[in-house]
Amino acid sequence: MRELLQKLAGVYGPSGNEEPIRDAIQKEIEDHVDEFYTDVMGNLIAVKKGKGGGKRVLLAAHMDQIGLMVTHIDDKGFLRFAALGGISVANSICRRVIFRNGITGVIGYETEVESWKDITLAKMYIDIGASGKEEAESQIKIGDVAVYHSPFSANNDKYMGGAMDDRAGCALLVETIKSLESTPNDLYFVFTTQEEVGLRGAKTSAYALEPDLGISVDVTITGDTPKAKPMAVSLGEGPAIKIKDASILAHPKVKELMVGTAKKHGIPYQLEILEFGGTDSGAIHLSRGGVPSGVLSIPCRYVHSDSETIDANDLKNGVKLLVKILEGEINF
Ligand code: ZN
Ligand code: CO
Numbered sequence: 001m002r003e004l005l006q007k008l009a010g011v012y013g014p015s016g017n018e019e020p021i022r023d024a025i026q027k028e029i030e031d032h033v034d035e036f037y038t039d040v041m042g043n044l045i046a047v048k049k050g051k052g053g054g055k056r057v058l059l060a061a062h063m064d065q066i067g068l069m070v071t072h073i074d075d076k077g078f079l080r081f082a083a084l085g086g087i088s089v090a091n092s093i094c095r096r097v098i099f100r101n102g103i104t105g106v107i108g109y110e111t112e113v114e115s116w117k118d119i120t121l122a123k124m125y126i127d128i129g130a131s132g133k134e135e136a137e138s139q140i141k142i143g144d145v146a147v148y149h150s151p152f153s154a155n156n157d158k159y160m161g162g163a164m165d166d167r168a169g170c171a172l173l174v175e176t177i178k179s180l181e182s183t184p185n186d187l188y189f190v191f192t193t194q195e196e197v198g199l200r201g202a203k204t205s206a207y208a209l210e211p212d213l214g215i216s217v218d219v220t221i222t223g224d225t226p227k228a229k230p231m232a233v234s235l236g237e238g239p240a241i242k243i244k245d246a247s248i249l250a251h252p253k254v255k256e257l258m259v260g261t262a263k264k265h266g267i268p269y270q271l272e273i274l275e276f277g278g279t280d281s282g283a284i285h286l287s288r289g290g291v292p293s294g295v296l297s298i299p300c301r302y303v304h305s306d307s308e309t310i311d312a313n314d315l316k317n318g319v320k321l322l323v324k325i326l327e328g329e330i331n332f
Contacts, residue, residue: 108124219297231274242255262321
């Protein structure tokens, strides 16, 4: 899976600009599904038909990544930007970024600030090395979006790089599609858009597909680094089954289905309570009259930085668990 993850994590695709990553995912899955299409919101929906008598299951992973949208270009050619999703000051200072056309830049800040605490995104800018406004404008337009630019690397079973959130989830779904042998359930794999700006692709696709249940796959933070806030999730101890985040209380039956399947097949798992943030299931479970929903989370350190770090075994075990869940009969 390393190769697949490395490939997907390296493709450009901030919220609202998902075409490149959508094309890349489509190429991976097109020979392995019964049908696929892109909807109005840009979601890529891939269908795998069941043998009959099963449930309609929506599986979601978001394609989009956080980014920096250019709002202003000054006379010297420096670009001001607005956050597209959860861009923080701390994770941005002097980081390299790249635009869709391959232009790279560095995120700088107004160094006259008295203290680090005074730095806000409004005091930061992107330096693309332009000699002035004209040169900058010949390469970048207002509204263009940059993403963190950092190499993918691997050691000690850990994968590090940008956009693990949520290309790790996309890779997990792609691998699940390829691994599934037969299922009674009709499966709708949705690679969603605009999660990072408010779960928007998930919202419309859940409404259109009317699933019997929904499971989204996304990263979650961990409590396993020095003096981290206590949290019962660590890298390498298995995929996490969500109990709660700020967007959802997982449906007890979906949670039980996930835990029960993990136990039955001896797949390691952890239970996750995330005190802030949310993911696609937050929108899916509120669709129409409500959809029983849960989340399979991939533990990840340094979320929303250019060096998000996950464990290869959590990814593998996540695929195993999801395949077992989907191949079985779902009785509720
Ligand atoms: Zn995410
Ligand atoms: Co995110």
